[in-house]
Amino acid sequence: MTPVTTPEEAAHTHAAKRSAALLSVFAALIITLLKLITGIFTGSLGMLSEAAHSGIDLVAAAITFFSVQVSDRPPDEEHNYGHGKIESLSAFVETGLMLASCVWILTEAIRRILFHQDLALTFSIWPFAVLLLSITVDYSRSRTLHRVAVQHNSEALEADAIHFRTDIWSSFAVLLGLAATYSGKHWHLPLLELADPLAAIIVSGIILRVSWKLARRTIDALLDATPAETRAQTRRDLIRDLSAIDGVISVDRVRTRRSGSNYFADVTLGMPRKLTFQRSEQITAAATTAVQRHLPGADVVVHSVPTASVAESVHDRIRAVAARSNLTIHDVSVQEYNHRLHVEQHLEVDETMSLRDAHALATRLEADMRREIPAIAMILTHIESEPATIERPVSLERDRQLEVRLRRAAAAFPEILDIHEVFVTRAHTNGVDRLQVSCHCTLPDDLPMAQVHAVITALEGAFKLDAPEVSRLLIHPEPATDNRG
Template identity: 75%
Template sequence: MSPTATQKQTEERHAAKRSAALLSVVAAFFITLLKLATGLLTGSLGMISESAHSGIDLIAAAITLFSVQVSDRPADEDHNYGHGKVESLSAFVETVLMLGSSIWIVYEAVRRIFFHEHLTLALNIWPFLVLGLSIAVDFTRARNLGKVAEAHNSEALAADAMHFGTDIWSSVAVLIGLSATALGVHFHSTKLELADPVAALIVSVIILKVSWSLARGTIDNLLDATPAQGAESGGQTRRNLIRDLAAIDGVLSVNRLRTRRSGSSYFADVTLAMPRALTFQRSEQITMAATAAIQRVLPDADVVVHSVPTATLAESVHDRIRAAAGRANLSIHDVSVQQYDGALHVEQHLELPESLPLRTAHDLVTRLEADIRREVPAIATILTHIESEPATIEHPASLERDRQLEHTLRNVAQRFPEVLDIHDVLVTRHHDRTQVNCHCTLPDDLPMGEVHAIITALENAFKLEAPEVSRLLIHPEPATDNRR
């Protein structure tokens, strides 16, 4: 995906989150004013508690608006993981405010229930209308916030959606309490007159329950707990990730997995043990597969994969010798291992820059041979042939010789009617050795036995014409697919 497309998606996500948060603030402001005015006019603790709850929601909505403005800012020098934690901090502040409002409501309810203070209510139709309007508004904004939070993985908007979803039930509780109180006044029932403060207590319980749920999730995010997905716990999500990573071909073990969430973004730090004989390209392929496995569980996660080269039980002696050379960043070839007299004997060729002094080259070889013996204690002797790696550009005279060899090869190939084409001829030289590589086109239906015989005959005929060539490598290809 292009940077322009990514930036456009980020801008659209930010605009959607900001719009939802702003509408929530406006709705919370008007609902809070209506509930407070109605509660003060009627003297209903249930309505006053609801206005306090809505006031907390107004503050929370304002904090949410601020947090979504800040959280989508890109990472900078001072905040390398971005500003997503602002959403977690916002949710934590909301939790503290809701807890404070619950304590106040409980205090007022206890005074009215046990000390019969302020039980007289001036009931009329307005509390019922305000509560009905509040339920309708809370339902609409909770649904809108929930959709935006789920679409953009916003912790702050999800907290607001949860708040306003519970507001519906708390408003219903107050509505029932006011209705029961009105009946108590009409029928002169003292017990029914206590329904309003009891409803306030129910509201406080709802607030406490929501606060506890929010506090757990918020604290987990602030402490970088493993993100949970769906109905799974964070621990189960981590176990599933380790299982998926370990199942990737080429991964020997998952040595470490750390995940965290910051706002709507996920981060993962993975250490994987891989066979040390892998090529760099294969290691990169495994890294990409590991990144994809994590992002299937944690969408768009920023994944860092650290690979640890590890020896495997399936390694051959040749693999272990090359691993020792690889650690020293040395290039060896034509490694030969023989076994006699109950021990292993190694012969190898080592390429070193042609400008390197003999003393330095000999020191490198000595260290390499000592490392190989530590790697494979069964090795008794090592004979290393030091070759100089040319550091100069090939001269025109050498290029002309290469063209002559290619011309000779094509002429020899014409003696074999089965050979349809010779292409991609490459001549290489290592010190005093010349090697020719080429691709050879043959009929599709030619049996492999005949293919081998033709190639062998072509090699022998060419070496008779060009005895200076020490090796000819031929890659046979079918006529219908001779360019791979």
């Protein structure tokens, strides 16, 4: 039911994600080196904290690149649901690195503020140039990553895009901190000398906020929590669309989870228990389509639960009980006396079954029907044997003689060119075995239908006079050109 992604589409998706991730790695490497060199040269904690932040982003970008390489692999014997979870695992590692950087930045900032150590900075224009370059690069790659992530539904690339958007704000904070620190030194304002470590604290706060959001998404994905996009309104819309499918009585359960860029949905639907297998398959296909309208490309599994519908008649309920026990009944009649139901039915059993076993089977079936339909006061079950043996030669010979007699009767009609495909069947009706014969009859192409009907009717009469044991003769007329070659 799930749409199959062509190899070309899969290769295009993988190439786009890989290209975006690789570009992010190179950009993060260059920016990290520039910030680290500038931070060491100027002694700015804000720049060093930014270098640490960019270093984490470099590691995260490298992990993202690796996860993109692995996550698009198809399912195999060890990973039946694919490798999408590697993206969540990489995001989890990234979260730990970001929290560790927060601890280092906060510790160093508090030390400088409390003990007034390393507050003197070497003035240079390079930190401003590096930060402005960093803001430009982060803006460009965050837009690129976000576009590819949305297009291909990649959790890892979207996480990277969020990080780089926050890098823009943290770079602004450090930029302002450096400007305030240099101003304080120039104008001899001691309080402004604390601007650099304060800017570092702001950066760590931004990192902590991003880490918290990423941690929540990562843990939810690893624990198979319901994806945020399928909660609330989307879930209500999904249940509404499933309930609207003709043949769905109830939506008993809807479970969804996400693995990388792929969604998995598990749906349990109540369907009328008298449905044919073919109709049940049609409803399953409609349910799969409904889910994929909300979760494109989702792998959907639909479970059907046979359910008694309000529109079920008594006859339907009786047959449903028999079907539940894998039994075959026919000629069911129901009559009402004094507001109580009296049922008569025919139960088919194997011809080799003993009377004791057949009676016990009928008794259990009747008890199940009374539990299902308390209004039933009496059930009369006629037990019939269903032939399970191969037809004996004596019966085959009798059928051959009937065919000979049919051809002999047809020979009396010059319009009949041929009799073929003669079949003899037996029908058991109301305790009586009845023979039925069917055949194909070849007639001239230009014979008027009125004469065709007259010939066929006359043949039926002649054959029944010769074979009165046959209750019915079915003749299919065919033109002569239809049987040539």
